[in-house]
Amino acid sequence: MANNITRRDLFKASGTTALGLGVASLFSACGSGSGSDSAISGKTLKVGLMGPYSGDVAQYGLAVRNGAKLYVKQFNKKGGTKSGKKIDLVVQDEKGDATEAVNVYQKMVEDNVVGIVGDVTSTPSIAVAQASVSDNIPLVTASATAADFIKYGKNAFRACYTDPYQGKLMADFAAQQGYKTVCTIFNSGGDYEKGVNDAFVKEAKKKGLTVATQESYSQGDVDFKAQLANIIAKKPDAVLSPNYYQDDGKIVTQARELGYTGVFLGADGWANIVGGDEDYASGKDLEGCFYDTSFVSANDDKHVQQFIKDYKAEYKSDPTNFCALGYDAAMILLTAIDKVEKDGDAKDYEDYKQKVIDAIAKGKVEGVTGTIKYDGTGDPVKSTLIIGFKDGKEYIETTL
Structure with missing residues (x-):
């Protein structure tokens, strides 16, 4: 991460203040998201990846994007879903702005994505979560910690902890x-x-x-x-x-x-x-x-060390917590999509999205930020690392 941007910008507002002005205008263009059954019948499945890739908080969006893209690349390299379909990422920059995030979201709905990894920061994530309810699009945010993100519908999940x-x-x-x-x-x-x-x-x-x-x-x-x-x-x-x-x-x-x-x-x-x-x-x-x-390079867990090795090979730099959370967010969504493809019983596009949501809610993944599952809400049930400092270095004090 660059050092001239504070992480405080990452998690601004729980949503009520930030979205208090112009809510109606933000969502007035939202359609029903009926989609097309052709979205699930081809050789590829479109998955959205959105975040701030320019602007003041771009470093966090780029870190999440790197992690998510790495997982998708590995997923496709292994053959894609069990039905043989590859993932086609639809990547869009929302510039850290809630209004732009909704615009980006609408473009992804028009592209008939079967799920979205995003958004990254809390205010745009909340805007997207609100817009997504009527479309029932599966959302998995890597890093939006504001509690309000999951309150609008059961289609929204997070890979990170809450404040x-x-x-x-x-x-x-x-x-x-x-x-x-x-x-x-x-x-x-x-x-x-x-x-x-x-x-x-x-x-x-x-x-x-x-x-x-x-x-x-x-x-x-x-x-x-x-x-x-x-x-x-x-x-x-x-x-x-x-x-x-x-x-x-x-x-x-x-x-x-x-x-x-x-x-x-x-x-x-x-x-x-x-x-x-x-x-x-x-x-x-x-x-x-x-x-x-949830992530530190000092963790000797085999999943963590393999991720660090793979990330360095791909990007020639060390991964941060945001990179790891992006990787896990993509894993959560694609694992669910893979299950739906394996079952092969989705009736149409709308049924497909709901089955992906159900698969996330009932599933479990072994992520690089821990074992992640859900218990009735979009907040993850996962272990937490307590990090201490000794002789100038970080170490894992305990896991809670």
């Missing part, structure tokens, strides 16, 4: 570690940060932990010493910093400069805080800190 899930998880981990007093510092203008923070605080209190203070800052701030001084005065056992790695790196570094030697906790926004293109905090300062994520 509230991560907050609860890290509070449970804090309790397991025996911490008694915790504090938090978070970007009050970010839905991702606030969502993780609020869930952490709620669960921490349930677990009997004392939340001594919640310090907030504004988007774009670079000096956190005033907030950190207030935190240090509370003498916490641990501090939750559920932000993105550029901010978290500054926060940890400044806290060490002020003399705080305790534990920092984070969510998946910490990925790439060290060991990527740039170390946002030193390995020494990160010693003893923890965050949750």
